[in-house]
Amino acid sequence: MFFPISHSHINPVYLVLVGFLVGILGGFFGVGGSFIVGPALRLMGVDWNYAVGTDLAHIVGKSIVAARQHRTLGNVDLKLGLIMAIGTIGGAEGGAQLIQVFKRAGNVNTVVSWVAIFVYLSISIFMLWESQKTLRLGKRLSPRKPSGVKDADLRTDHSAFGPVTKKIQGIKIWPMISLPTSGIQEISLWIILLVALVGGFFSGFLGGGAGYIRMPSMVYVLGIPTHLAVGTDLFEIIISASYGTFTHAIKGNVDILIALVMHTGAVIGAQIGVVATQYFAGPKIRLAFVPLPLIGVAIVIYTLVSGHKL
Amino acid sequence: MKKDSAKSLRVFAIELAIYAVLVTAYFFLVLHLLGNWLYQLETKHRILYAVVAILLIAGQAVVLDAVTTVLFRLLRRRWR
Numbered sequence: 001m002f003f004p005i006s007h008s009h010i011n012p013v014y015l016v017l018v019g020f021l022v023g024i025l026g027g028f029f030g031v032g033g034s035f036i037v038g039p040a041l042r043l044m045g046v047d048w049n050y051a052v053g054t055d056l057a058h059i060v061g062k063s064i065v066a067a068r069q070h071r072t073l074g075n076v077d078l079k080l081g082l083i084m085a086i087g088t089i090g091g092a093e094g095g096a097q098l099i100q101v102f103k104r105a106g107n108v109n110t111v112v113s114w115v116a117i118f119v120y121l122s123i124s125i126f127m128l129w130e131s132q133k134t135l136r137l138g139k140r141l142s143p144r145k146p147s148g149v150k151d152a153d154l155r156t157d158h159s160a161f162g163p164v165t166k167k168i169q170g171i172k173i174w175p176m177i178s179l180p181t182s183g184i185q186e187i188s189l190w191i192i193l194l195v196a197l198v199g200g201f202f203s204g205f206l207g208g209g210a211g212y213i214r215m216p217s218m219v220y221v222l223g224i225p226t227h228l229a230v231g232t233d234l235f236e237i238i239i240s241a242s243y244g245t246f247t248h249a250i251k252g253n254v255d256i257l258i259a260l261v262m263h264t265g266a267v268i269g270a271q272i273g274v275v276a277t278q279y280f281a282g283p284k285i286r287l288a289f290v291p292l293p294l295i296g297v298a299i300v301i302y303t304l305v306s307g308h309k310l
Numbered sequence: 311m312k313k314d315s316a317k318s319l320r321v322f323a324i325e326l327a328i329y330a331v332l333v334t335a336y337f338f339l340v341l342h343l344l345g346n347w348l349y350q351l352e353t354k355h356r357i358l359y360a361v362v363a364i365l366l367i368a369g370q371a372v373v374l375d376a377v378t379t380v381l382f383r384l385l386r387r388r389w390r
């Protein structure tokens with residue numbers, strides 16, 4: 001099939017399958033999946049600028065489907081999502097500006113690659129340690145459940161990092177707000193904005209929606225239950241990715257026809273991913289999340305070693 | 311339990327097959343008709359193209375989500 005906007009020939013079945021795969025990941029983990037879509041489009045000969053912009057457009061559609069499904073399960077905190085969207089957009093602009101600084105200095109690829117390796121590895125190692133410790137603690141403290149009972153309990157999501165999260169929630173910097181949907185009585189608005197700003201910054205600096213940073217941050221720093229963090233992250237991604245799509249489309253980096261085809265697969269994938277979250281407890285979702293940033297590390301190391309941009 | 315899982319899987323497979331037929335028709339009809347118009351828009355009116363792009367992907371998300379939900383509900387009722 002010929003896509004005239006990006007001047008590329010791509011098999012639509014390939015696009016639907018890629019969409020299906022990242023749809024499952026998005027619905028289950030609340031991530032955009034840009035670390036897969038970008039290289040997958042690049043493999044088909046789509047230019048990087050189109051790969052990045054088109055991926056963002058496809059993320060908008062996929063996140064709408066997944067967030068709607070999560071909302072019906074009660075997994076979206078609208079108030080938190082709207083506040084975070086403001087911080088994310090601000091942070092994304094900051095990250096993009098820093099990219100320009102390194103571009104002018106002539107070492108953008110090296111710096112971004114090493115920062116990406118460090119950040120992705122840190123997230124994986126930390127989440128592996130935390131989720132395993134939490135699962136071990138849970139096994140010791142709670143009796144075995146009878147088989148066939150759904151494992152997920154939304155409002156009682158435990159974490160071995162919980163005491164640190166409690167201390168962060170105890171920081172009293174005005175204005176303090178409550179997030180009843182997420183079960184948080186009081187938290188400083190500035191902490192939420194800071195978490196969103198950092199997520200947005202990495203989105204602008206490393207590309208994609210940065211769900212691999214925002215979802216864990218929401219769980220460990222803000223103390224949001226994992227299921228709600230996944231759903232709220234998806235809702236927030238709708239806003240920030242729409243903004244990204246708009247700015248990229250104006251710059252001529254979006255082939256909406258590719259995004260529309262890819263999205264048809266993502267619809268089914270996202271629904272499967274959302275339903276699957278019902279059958280896993282928070283620590284198990286976090287443990288399953290661990291390989292995702294490692295895929296990103298592998299891709300970055302490959303580009304560093306081979307000199308190719310995939 | 312096993313019987314329920316098998317039934318769910320069968321319903322899902324049928325849903326997937328119907329969905330694939332609908333999507334194929336969609337490729338040929340909608341994308342073929344829109345392709346040239348979107349290409350012209352992208353080269354001549356970038357801001358309008360950006361707005362249309364977001365509306366199209368959001369609209370498709372809502373429509374396809376509704377289609378899959380209705381399909382799943384109908385098939386489940388039929389196989390119950």
